[in-house]
Amino acid sequence: MDGLPSCALLCLTEAVASSSCSLLELDCICHNALLTTQLQTCGLQNCTVKDNLRSMRFLYDTCDYPVVVDNKVFPAIIIAGIVLASVAVTLRISGRLIGSRLGLDDAVILLSMATAIAISIIGLIYIRLGLGKDIWFVPFADITKIFHLYYFEEILYVASIALTKISMLLLLLRLFPDENFRRATYIVLAFTICWGLGIFLANSFSCQPISYFWHMWDGEHEGKCIEHAHLLWAHAIINILLDVVIIGLPLSTLIRLNLSWAKKIGICSMFAIGIVVTIVSILRFTSSLSFDMLDNPTKNFVSIGIWSLVEVYLAIISVSMPGVCAFFNYTSARCSSKKSSAAYGGGRSSSRRSPGASNAHGNGTIPTPREVTSGTFQSANREQGEFIRLQEIDSFRT
Structure with missing residues (x-):
């Protein structure tokens, strides 16, 4: 013994x-x-x-009890998620640079992407320190480090989720000039900013002193903390409700567009892809119901950590989908117009073209944002670039 x-x-x-x-x-x-x-x-x-x-x-x-280490899925989720989210944001920004110009919504999604990268780095460090092992197999110093990193990861997580929602709302403000819609969106945006700031501060100062967060596990330090489960639940419930509201905001307006039902369904589906994120948020919430920070945390962090990672990555990808579609629509339109121009030039003499026969959109490029066709919204401010066209998201040719 x-x-x-x-x-x-x-x-x-x-x-x-x-x-x-x-x-x-x-x-x-x-x-x-x-x-x-x-x-x-x-x-x-x-x-x-x-x-x-x-x-x-x-x-x-x-x-000689069997030892199970749960550290295979976690790094796979990190690598796949950060790659896909990075590609989505890159295509979104590229599409915006091609079609119009960067906006505040793009800057905010880049901030969210930066927090996602930081979360991913922390996740990889987790694995090295012993995440996925039973806590009695982890050195005491590494347990403290894991709690310390978890403190920062929770803050970064709530920041990323809030920034992603803010980016989506700012995008909706660039798409829809209707005053009633914009008024409702501003209200939701203000609430989201206040909620994001509130939950960020609540997580940052959940323990007094702050260092007690990563020292409380050993029972050798004095301090007090807000019940962590209550913070998780409060964040999750409001997060899910906001998802539902933000998804529902543009759908009624999109349904009224002068388009075929097939195109309406396609466009609404693109905006409603956030439903997948909402489902993940619900799954994370159910996972947090049984989560106890002091009950074998190095093992129990894995489940809620995976759902958190998936939610962060999918949220960024879903908010970037309109920009990704814009990128492919622009590049596809440009390729098509170049082929058409080449075919036309090879079959007819340029001297036989009438002055009005040249491409109305300028040298075979896609229509500029100032040109409005059926199914889009118009605004007096469009020439100043305040709004972007719905054509930048999907082609509305009938």
């Missing part, structure tokens, strides 16, 4: 005395479920946190 803390040895002696095993019968002790349960309960009541973890490590090593 060398290496077993004295408090745990006392618990073991008491538990064995009331069982059919003896201290020398390790196989009997290890496979007596009632005895090991009594031993763990006694350790929680009489040992320090660190001694209890030493006891659990001793029990697993001595009894």
Whole structure:
């Protein structure tokens, strides 16, 4: 029994005395479920946190219990998610640079992307420190580091989610000049900014002193914290409700467009892709209902961490989808117009063209943002570039 803390040895002696095993019968002790349960309960009541973890490590090593490390899916999600989100944002920005100009919504999504990159880096460090292992297999110093990183990851997570929603609302303001729609969008935007700032500050100052957040696990430091589960639930519930509101905002306006139902469904589906993000938010919320930061956290962080990563990446991708569609529409239109120009020039003499026969859109390029066709909105401010056209998202040719 060398290496077993004295408090745990006392618990073991008491538990064995009331069982059919003896201290020398390790196989009997290890496979007596009632005895090991009594031993763990006694350790929680009489040992320090660190001694209890030493006891659990001793029990697993001595009894040769199977050790399961859950660290395969987490890095795969990080790598796949950050690559896909980066591609989506790059195409969005490229499409905007080709078709019109960058706006505030683009700047905000770049900020959200920066927070997603930071979250991804933290996630990879998690794996190196021991995320996915039972906490009694992780060195004490690394446990503190994991909690420290988790503190920053939670702050970055709520910031990224709020920024993504703000970017979407700013995009809607660039798309729709209707005053009633814009008034409603501004109200939702103001609420989202206040909610994002509030939950950011609540997570940042959830513990007093702040350092108690990453030291509270060992039971050796003094401090107090807001119940972490309450913060998770409050954020999740408002987050889901905002998703529903933001998804619903443009749909009624889009349905009234002068388009075929097939195109209406296609465009509405593109805006409603955020429903997938909402489903992920709900799954993260259900995962958080049973989450306890102090109950084997290095193992339990994995589940809620995966849902958080998926939500962050999918949110960025879904908000970038209109810009991605714009990029492909612009590049496709330009390729088509070049082919048409080449075919026309090869089949007819340029001297036979009438003055009005030249491409109305200027040298075979796609229509400029100032040209408005059926199914779009017009505004007196369009020439100043305040609005972008819905054609920049999808082609409305009938």
